[in-house]
Amino acid sequence: MSESKLKRVDLIFGEYSSVKFKVLADTLKRSNEDILEDLTESGLKGRGGAGFPTAIKWKYAAETPSKEKYVICNADEGEPGTFKDREILTRVPRKVFSGMAICGKVIGAQKGFIYLRGEYQFLMPELKRELEQYNEHMSKMGFDFPIEIVLGSGAYICGEESALFESMEGYRGEPRNKPPFPTTYGYMGKPTVINNVETFVNVVMIMRLGPIQFKLLGTSDSRGSKVFSVSGDTPIPGIYELELGMPLEKFVEEFGDGDTKAVQVGGAAGFCVPRKKFTETVIGFEGVPTGGSMMLFNSSRSMYNVLHNYLEFFEEESCGQCTPCRVGCQQLRKGIVAVKKGDKQSLYLDQLMKLAESMKISAKCGLGQSVANSFSSIVYNFREEMIY
Amino acid sequence: MSKKINLTIDGIQVSVDEGTTILDAASKLNIHIPTLCYHEDLCVAGNCRVCVVEQENSRTLPAACAMPVAEGMLIHTNSGKVRVARKHIVELLLSEHNADCTKCYKNGICELQSLASQMLTGDHMFLDLVPDKRYTIDRFNSAIIKDDSRCIRCQRCVRTCEELQSVSALGVAYRGNKMKISTFFEHPLFEVVCTNCGQCVNRCPTGALIERNYVDQVWDAIYDTSKHVVVQTAPAVRIALGETLGFAPGKIVTGKMVTALKRLGFDAVLDTDFAADLTIIEEGHELLERLKSALVDKDPRVALPMATSCSPGWVKFLEHTFPELLPNLSTCKSPQQMFGALVKTYYAKKKKLDPKNVVSVSIMPCTAKKFEADRPEMRSSGYKDVDYVLTTRELAIMITQAGLEFEKLPDSHFDSIMGASTGAAVIFGTTGGVMEAAIRTVYELVTGRDVPFEDLNITPVRGTEGEVREATLLITKTKPEFRFLEGVELKCVVANGLAYAKQVMQNVKDGTASYHFIEIMACPGGCLGGGGQPIPTNKEIRAKRKEAIYKEDMGMPLRKSHDNPDVQEIYKDFLVKPLGHKSHELLHTHYTPRKRY
Numbered sequence: 001m002s003e004s005k006l007k008r009v010d011l012i013f014g015e016y017s018s019v020k021f022k023v024l025a026d027t028l029k030r031s032n033e034d035i036l037e038d039l040t041e042s043g044l045k046g047r048g049g050a051g052f053p054t055a056i057k058w059k060y061a062a063e064t065p066s067k068e069k070y071v072i073c074n075a076d077e078g079e080p081g082t083f084k085d086r087e088i089l090t091r092v093p094r095k096v097f098s099g100m101a102i103c104g105k106v107i108g109a110q111k112g113f114i115y116l117r118g119e120y121q122f123l124m125p126e127l128k129r130e131l132e133q134y135n136e137h138m139s140k141m142g143f144d145f146p147i148e149i150v151l152g153s154g155a156y157i158c159g160e161e162s163a164l165f166e167s168m169e170g171y172r173g174e175p176r177n178k179p180p181f182p183t184t185y186g187y188m189g190k191p192t193v194i195n196n197v198e199t200f201v202n203v204v205m206i207m208r209l210g211p212i213q214f215k216l217l218g219t220s221d222s223r224g225s226k227v228f229s230v231s232g233d234t235p236i237p238g239i240y241e242l243e244l245g246m247p248l249e250k251f252v253e254e255f256g257d258g259d260t261k262a263v264q265v266g267g268a269a270g271f272c273v274p275r276k277k278f279t280e281t282v283i284g285f286e287g288v289p290t291g292g293s294m295m296l297f298n299s300s301r302s303m304y305n306v307l308h309n310y311l312e313f314f315e316e317e318s319c320g321q322c323t324p325c326r327v328g329c330q331q332l333r334k335g336i337v338a339v340k341k342g343d344k345q346s347l348y349l350d351q352l353m354k355l356a357e358s359m360k361i362s363a364k365c366g367l368g369q370s371v372a373n374s375f376s377s378i379v380y381n382f383r384e385e386m387i388y
Numbered sequence: 389m390s391k392k393i394n395l396t397i398d399g400i401q402v403s404v405d406e407g408t409t410i411l412d413a414a415s416k417l418n419i420h421i422p423t424l425c426y427h428e429d430l431c432v433a434g435n436c437r438v439c440v441v442e443q444e445n446s447r448t449l450p451a452a453c454a455m456p457v458a459e460g461m462l463i464h465t466n467s468g469k470v471r472v473a474r475k476h477i478v479e480l481l482l483s484e485h486n487a488d489c490t491k492c493y494k495n496g497i498c499e500l501q502s503l504a505s506q507m508l509t510g511d512h513m514f515l516d517l518v519p520d521k522r523y524t525i526d527r528f529n530s531a532i533i534k535d536d537s538r539c540i541r542c543q544r545c546v547r548t549c550e551e552l553q554s555v556s557a558l559g560v561a562y563r564g565n566k567m568k569i570s571t572f573f574e575h576p577l578f579e580v581v582c583t584n585c586g587q588c589v590n591r592c593p594t595g596a597l598i599e600r601n602y603v604d605q606v607w608d609a610i611y612d613t614s615k616h617v618v619v620q621t622a623p624a625v626r627i628a629l630g631e632t633l634g635f636a637p638g639k640i641v642t643g644k645m646v647t648a649l650k651r652l653g654f655d656a657v658l659d660t661d662f663a664a665d666l667t668i669i670e671e672g673h674e675l676l677e678r679l680k681s682a683l684v685d686k687d688p689r690v691a692l693p694m695a696t697s698c699s700p701g702w703v704k705f706l707e708h709t710f711p712e713l714l715p716n717l718s719t720c721k722s723p724q725q726m727f728g729a730l731v732k733t734y735y736a737k738k739k740k741l742d743p744k745n746v747v748s749v750s751i752m753p754c755t756a757k758k759f760e761a762d763r764p765e766m767r768s769s770g771y772k773d774v775d776y777v778l779t780t781r782e783l784a785i786m787i788t789q790a791g792l793e794f795e796k797l798p799d800s801h802f803d804s805i806m807g808a809s810t811g812a813a814v815i816f817g818t819t820g821g822v823m824e825a826a827i828r829t830v831y832e833l834v835t836g837r838d839v840p841f842e843d844l845n846i847t848p849v850r851g852t853e854g855e856v857r858e859a860t861l862l863i864t865k866t867k868p869e870f871r872f873l874e875g876v877e878l879k880c881v882v883a884n885g886l887a888y889a890k891q892v893m894q895n896v897k898d899g900t901a902s903y904h905f906i907e908i909m910a911c912p913g914g915c916l917g918g919g920g921q922p923i924p925t926n927k928e929i930r931a932k933r934k935e936a937i938y939k940e941d942m943g944m945p946l947r948k949s950h951d952n953p954d955v956q957e958i959y960k961d962f963l964v965k966p967l968g969h970k971s972h973e974l975l976h977t978h979y980t981p982r983k984r985y
């Protein structure tokens with residue numbers, strides 16, 4: 001393997017202080033305005049996929065008057081092939097709790113929840129032990145921000161924030177209409193900040209290093225580092241923390257097996273980048289965003305099969321409430337099968353591309369809206385593989 | 389005053405109240421955005437996406453029904469993007485849909501069909517998904533048929549059953565491509581808590597939820613010369629039937645309806661109103677009897693408050709939800725079933741007919757009446773008391789089939805006997821009506837005087853949609869035999885829609901409310917908003933029907949049930965006295981506790 005060309009970062013997993021909960025204790029002493037200013041300055045964007053600026057989200061929630069507010073950590077991690085949130089919760093749970101408590105202070109929430117993917121139940125005992133320590137420290141500091149862990153219901157869609165609230169409230173996990181957004185009408189109809197596990201950890205690191213230091217990492221559109229789950233045709237699969245804004249070419253040089261023909265950035269909901277676009281593609285919000293999943297495919301892979309798998313996933317994991325997504329996913333999957341089998345002419349692929357475009361703009365939530373990402377990028381770049 | 393928001397829709401500026409949706413703002417400009425999952429009676433779902441519009445500077449197309457207006461919004465309801473997306477959406481719905489319209493009950497009155505024809509669909513844009521679906525039809529119910537192959541999953545039914553009726557018999561099952569509208573463990577409707585109220589049927593935009601129709605059976609009976617076919621028509625039918633046959637909502641078409649029924653070939657066209665008045669006499673006496681047992685005999689077993697029992701959806705709801713409160717339900721049958729029992733006994737005898745050759749048909753605003761007629765208890769005459777129940781909609785179908793130009797029909801009168809009516813019976817069709825009719829009679833029985841309200845209009849008990857109405861009536865200067873009621877404040881409560889009924893009964897159960905008399909109608913607005921009424925039924929239309937009912941009441945020469953001459957005659961001739969032996973045999977019933985699941 002060639003020499004490491006990408007800068008490894010140790011922000012998320014690194015020890016952040018020799019004194020337990022020191023950053024939390026220091027931050028809780030600061031004013032909310034101060035904290036928000038640092039957060040704004042840092043340019044931090046959410047790590048759950050959509051990349052919404054965290055400072056703005058918190059500010060909205062802080063400004064909404066309500067006696068009850070909530071902080072929720074989204075640890076549903078349902079994207080196939082991603083397990084970085086699990087890793088974070090295993091290795092640095094205190095950073096997660098600290099980030100949530102800081103958020104609770106800033107927005108004026110009384111309680112936090114970690115919505116933990118059902119399959120991660122095995123993390124519970126250790127997380128609970130860690131929570132006890134956290135609680136002990138909080139009471140020592142004279143703060144009260146209890147955090148509770150709720151187990152997810154096992155559906156991918158429950159990672160979508162409003163479906164997650166529904167699920168927590170005991171209903172079927174169906175996304176809500178937006179607006180109203182969670183910062184005004186979230187869990188139990190109360191103002192809620194929901195962030196990804198990694199986002200909360202980033203907050204803590206910004207509090208520790210200061211925004212200037214944090215901004216040294218990444219690019220102007222994509223500040224900081226990111227934890228990636230690298231999988232597929234790579235000799236070194238695993239979890240890596242890397243700087244954002246890296247060119248895909250570099251990434252492939254480091255992680256590829258020498259025969260990489262495409263990289264799926266961001267999982268099933270993400271984009272497929274073919275070899276000829278590696279040089280021009282940047283990993284980050286200015287280029288191809290990712291929740292962390294990086295899947296490499298070498299020339300032995302059938303992109304038709306890859307796409308078929310994704311569509312099968314969506315077809316089953318759509319909540320099924322809205323037309324474009326429920327029926328659209330079925331049509332896309334069956335459509336490529338029909339083209340492959342010769343039941344439909346190859347021109348039908350263009351019809352399907354238009355359908356995918358309609359789904360992108362008319363589906364009710366991010367799931368249906370994102371199917372077109374993988375569909376269109378794969379069909380566009382590997383059209384022959386779809387037909388022959 | 390609420391804040392005004394300025395926005396531009398299709399180049400036209402409009403100023404609307406904050407919180408208005410794009411859909412409503414557009415309709416102010418007479419721009420009609422198509423909808424499917426939206427229904428004004430229900431909370432917004434935003435799931436069909438048919439109503440998407442383009443919003444400048446937005447990545448996605450918002451759903452007009454779910455998106456509140458915002459200052460400076462620039463909306464296009466008919467842009468290229470919108471047209472393509474909308475067409476795709478309708479085509480997608482159709483690709484999942486068993487669209488053999490000519491075999492469908494909703495052909496011609498289906499919202500999906502009319503949208504499809506508007507969009508000029510039909511070029512098989514996408515693959516047909518139906519062959520791979522294992523759609524099922526639930527035909528096991530006497531009132532409602534659920535055909536999943538025609539369901540567009542708009543969840544109007546789910547929201548209806550949960551929000552308006554608090555029954556939740558229908559829910560969403562499974563995800564993704566398997567997502568469907570289902571019942572508890574996918575049991576057939578007749579095995580679950582469904583009350584057969586038909587509110588979901590009334591709101592289903594397609595042929596997925598329909599009433600089980602008995603049109604052909606009724607025609608067969610009419611054509612069978614050996615049969616004497618008697619038809620009764622419920623109070624709420626005459627104020628809504630016109631809507632399906634060319635009239636605006638709120639038109640009273642009693643006379644034309646009677647003519648039409650005669651022209652269809654029914655041997656006798658009679659009036660459920662007669663039985664409604666009879667119900668008041670029986671139920672009024674039952675109430676007094678219960679009050680006497682409680683106040684004079686101090687009998688601890690007597691169940692008070694007493695609740696009305698004329699709404700079969702409500703009866704089944706109570707059987708499932710509060711079986712322990714069944715003793716509180718009046719033992720009176722509903723007017724339909726009283727009528728049915730009398731048709732094959734009293735009427736047959738009077739008309740010298742063999743009851744076995746009498747077919748009794750009823751026209752009802754209700755689907756639950758179909759279930760009620762099928763109850764095993766409802767065979768007091770020795771036969772099935774009511775053979776076929778048709779909804780207002782089914783009657784309209786028969787009239788259309790017969791080629792009658794309804795608008796031009798002359799008026800005619802109900803036949804006799806059992807054809808006379810009063811204003812008290814007419815108001816059975818609206819929430820609060822049974823209560824008002826009962827009080828008009830009971831008060832006079834007890835005091836010998838008219839109720840102390842101008843024109844007999846007891847407005848305090850006139851129910852309203854979306855609320856529980858409570859009222860008290862002070863009883864003074866009683867007749868000697870009703871001394872025990874002297875100075876008593878009669879506490880009444882009126883509720884419509886099962887969600888409100890549940891509130892009332894929960895309070896009764898918890899002992900947090902003390903009433904004497906409860907009137908419940910299962911449907912929003914009462915029978916005028918029944919599940920068997922013309923589609924669409926919505927708030928505005930219900931209000932017009934209600935107005936018509938009270939107008940009809942005011943126009944009747946007789947306004948009190950005990951003044952009904954046919955009722956007076958039947959007591960003289962046949963029943964002898966209220967709550968007498970014959971009454972118990974024919975006019976009263978019992979109930980069955982049922983499980984919640």
Ligand SMILES: Cc1cc2nc3c(=O)[nH]c(=O)nc-3n(C[C@H](O)[C@H](O)[C@H](O)COP(=O)(O)O)c2cc1C
Binds near residue numbers: 048077161162199365
């Ligand atoms: C179908 C779907 C699944 C999602 N799953 C997750 C998830 O597992 N974890 C997560 O953090 N965000 C997930 N999201 C994004 C969340 O809705 C939400 O945007 C995110 O939790 C916000 O956190 P952030 O601002 O820190 O990124 C999902 C979104 C969709 C549409």
Ligand code: SF4
Binds near residue numbers: 318321364
């Ligand atoms: S886009 Fe898909 S997952 Fe989202 S609401 Fe619609 S059907 Fe459900």
Ligand code: SF4
Binds near residue numbers: 538
């Ligand atoms: S539900 Fe509507 S579109 Fe479907 S078959 Fe019936 S009439 Fe046709």
Ligand code: SF4
Binds near residue numbers: 538569591
């Ligand atoms: S049964 Fe009717 S109302 Fe219910 S979801 Fe299907 S189409 Fe909609």
Ligand code: SF4
Binds near residue numbers: 548
């Ligand atoms: S008939 Fe009434 S109770 Fe039954 S499913 Fe429909 S709305 Fe619910």
Ligand code: FES
Binds near residue numbers: 426434437439453454
């Ligand atoms: S009518 Fe607006 S989404 Fe269905």
